[in-house]
Every structure is written in structure tokens, then in C-alpha cells.
Amino acid sequence: MVTQVYIRDVPSHVGREVSIKGWLYNKTHKGRLWFLLVRDGTGVIQSVLFKGNVAADVFEAAESLTQESSLQITGTVRRDKRAPGGYELDATGMEVVQIARSYPISPKEHGTSFLMDHRHLWLRSSRQHAILRIRHRLIKAARDFFDGRGFVLVDTPILTPVACEGTTNLFPVKYFDTPAYLSQSGQLYSEASCMAFGKVYCFGPTFRAEKSKTRRHLMEFWMVEPEVAYADLDDIMVLAEEFVSYLVAEALREGGEELSILGRDTGPLEKVTPPFPRLTYAEAFDLLEQEGSETPRGADLGGTDETIVSSRFDRPVMVHRYPAAVKGFYMEPDPENPDLALCMDMLAPEGYGEIIGGSQRIHDYDLLMERVREHDLPVEPFSWYLDLRKYGSVPHSGFGLGIERVLSWICGIPHVRETIPFPRMLHRLFP
């Protein structure tokens, strides 16, 4: 009986006959030799078919194989320096499951648009495989971090009756006969759950109907949002830097192989340890003026401004205390200067920009009500949110981290679109 193994485990079966179920990644031949590159989702291995060693029909079948044909191949595991990866299968038999039709993605170069049209197939390529494996580990690391610190995962709804910040960038849906929106943040609900559990986080898809067409925007992305009762801005800045350091450390520890497939220079990532530099908004602008930025003081930082600021440091930098006027209605004003909000953005180095946005939330009922009115928000849908300030209200803070932005930074890839299996972008809803 031949043992069936996954390619990842092949090195521990040297000298034994094993069987692999997978797909043909590529093939080449030299006379009476066939070299088949077979992948099975755990790795890729070369299998060698010599005409004299296999049945005539098996050798002929090898000839008929097309890229991505599914097959089961049996052979003896052998160490060989000539084989990619150092191990190969000296084939003794092969069963074809299906001969694939002409596969659109060749091992040669393709344009982004073409590849995105074939995203369902592109996922099979080694580069996409590496990115999505790191994504898997990053998500696990995020959950491990909070779980290990006593946080409770409390899910927040995706169908919501009202906007969290602004209304222009929401996806409207019909909830039977009432209008509803896809969630653009779990924050408001997490504020409720943190008053129940103390420390909570939510992790789920987030929808923003912003007509943004840049390398850092998706219409649908995944966000981790911790929310902590009795925490102030300084507390969550410490939490944020420890969190991001943990994510990077885990990616380096678990994803070395994938990062090297992606050609990522891990040097800059190894420097990502606490503490991260902290800059007030005013200090960030002092720096920007030195560099000749034309962004007026009082405005939010633009993308190029973020790059200028973050390029001054070798680890992520936290810019805090922005003018309240450009930030969310729920942010606690700075007691030292009420025109400023107790908020912070974390900017990733190497030009990647904002990966975290967070703040201390208003806990005073009257002040929050005032802000709701100032922002022309409807009071009734926010009544439950205002209720939280009536029953044992305490200072609390939280932040949101965009998984795809962190992933593209860690992987060193220029655009977030490859960091999610099926990206939803401006004018792309297919496949």
C-alpha cells in the first residue's frame, strides 16, 4: 500500500514510495524524460518520469498533460540537488483526474487587469499563495494577541441602521422595507460590548463606498478593532505598538519562507519593536514645514505628508492630537486644548502610511449629545449609543487596524489588492 502524503511532508519520506494528489504546475521534457512540477496546496515538487521506468501509457499520458491538469502521481522520494527544493519524485505511476483546458495564466508575465479578471485562478500561483498564507497567519496572530490578554471577541453587526462616521461613503441596502447600510466600523457596537466585558475586540469585514482609486484602498476590507473600558489615549497607544510589534514578529517567525518568495527585505521589519515614536499633530507639521509641504495647518495629513513623516523613522510612528474639526464626532477633546481630539493614527514606515486609526471616546452624555447635534446626526438611531453614557459611563478607548494595509506593508508589495482573496475595488466586483 502506497502512503499518500502532502508535498510539505515529502522530505521525511526519502527512499519510500509515496503518492501525491495535486495539479500540474508546469512541465518540461528532454527526450525520454518528463519533468512534471506538481503542486498540492502545501508546496511544489518535481516528479521525473523516465520512459524505461513507467508503463508506456503512463509516459504517453504525461505528454498529454496540460497546465493545471489534476493528477495523482506515485513515485520514490529522492534527494537531488538538481530538483527545485532539493527533493523529487522518481515516478512509478500516474493517474490523471482531469486534463485541464488551455489555462489562461501562463508562467510568463501578465498585466494586472488580466490577472484580476482571472483572480479565481490567479490564487494558484506561488506569489498569491505566499501572500495569502501570510494573511492567514497574520489573522491568527491578531486573534492570539488579544485572546492572550484577556480580550473577548464580540462580533458586531454587518447590517446597520445608521452611519458611524459620515453618510456619504456607505453602501445602502434594503432591509426588507427599511433602508440599512453595510457596516463601516464595529466601533460603536464595541463601545457597548466593552462596557459589558471590559476588554473586547471585533474582527470582520468593513465596507466603505469611497470612490477612492489608490494603492491603499478597497471597498471591502477586514478590520480588527479592540475597545477597552477605563483606557485613555496613552493606554491604547501602548496597546497599538505592542500589537503591531507582535504581528510583525509573528510574520517573521512563521512566514520566513513566504517572505523570501516575495523577495521581501526583512531588515526593516526586524527593527519594529516598542516603543514607537510619538508625534503630536503640531510636531508633525513642524516636520512637514521643514520638508516644504504645502498642506495647511489644521487640515488632515495627505498621503504624501504621511510618507514624509513616516520616512523620518525606522519603525511605525504615531501621530496624535489632531484638530477635532477633521475627526470623528465621538472623539474626546484634549483637556489641555479642546480644539484637539484625543486621537492617533499609526503610520507604517517605507511609505506605507496609515495602518491604524484610534481615539479616546467621549464618555460624557451632554458633550456627546452636543456633538451629535453639531454633526446633524439623527438622535433617535443613536439613542442606544447615548444610553451607554447614562449607565456607569467611564473613559474608554480603542482603535481599528486594517489587515490588508498591514499585510501589504509586511509583504512589501505596492498595492493592497493582492492581499485579499477577492478584492472589491472601484469598478471591480468580478469575480
Next chain:
RNA sequence: UCCUCAGUAGCUCAAUUGGCAGAGCGUCCGGCUGUUAACCGGAGGGUUGUAGGUUCGAGUCCUACCUGAGGAGCCA
């Protein structure tokens, strides 16, 4: 929504001043016992994004539209 650039074979791209529609890869056929994006020989493959216009003649120039890429604003 605005700005810039692009659209030619299945894919990636050439095509000089407006003058015969081309190459590489993939596909198909043949050759080779160590290939690594193999190599060598041969074959097939086209409504040049769409619609109109200028011209003896348009892939090339003009107009509109469609699609894509990069960026801005906004954000994680």
C-alpha cells in the same frame, strides 16, 4: 468626481514621417536521459476597444464614448 497615461494575436509587447499586421511566450506537430520561465526545427493564430470623421491611403491624425492603469480628495 477631477488630473495623467494606455487599449494591436490567448498573454506581454513592437510597428520609423500617415504607406504590405510583426516578435516572444502559450497552443499544435517533430527532435533530444537532468530540465529549472529549458533548448532546437516547423505550423496555426488578427473586426488594431467602440462609433464617426480627415485622407489616394489610418494601428498611427481629429471628435465622442467604453474599458483599464497611476494619482488627488477621503480613509484603515
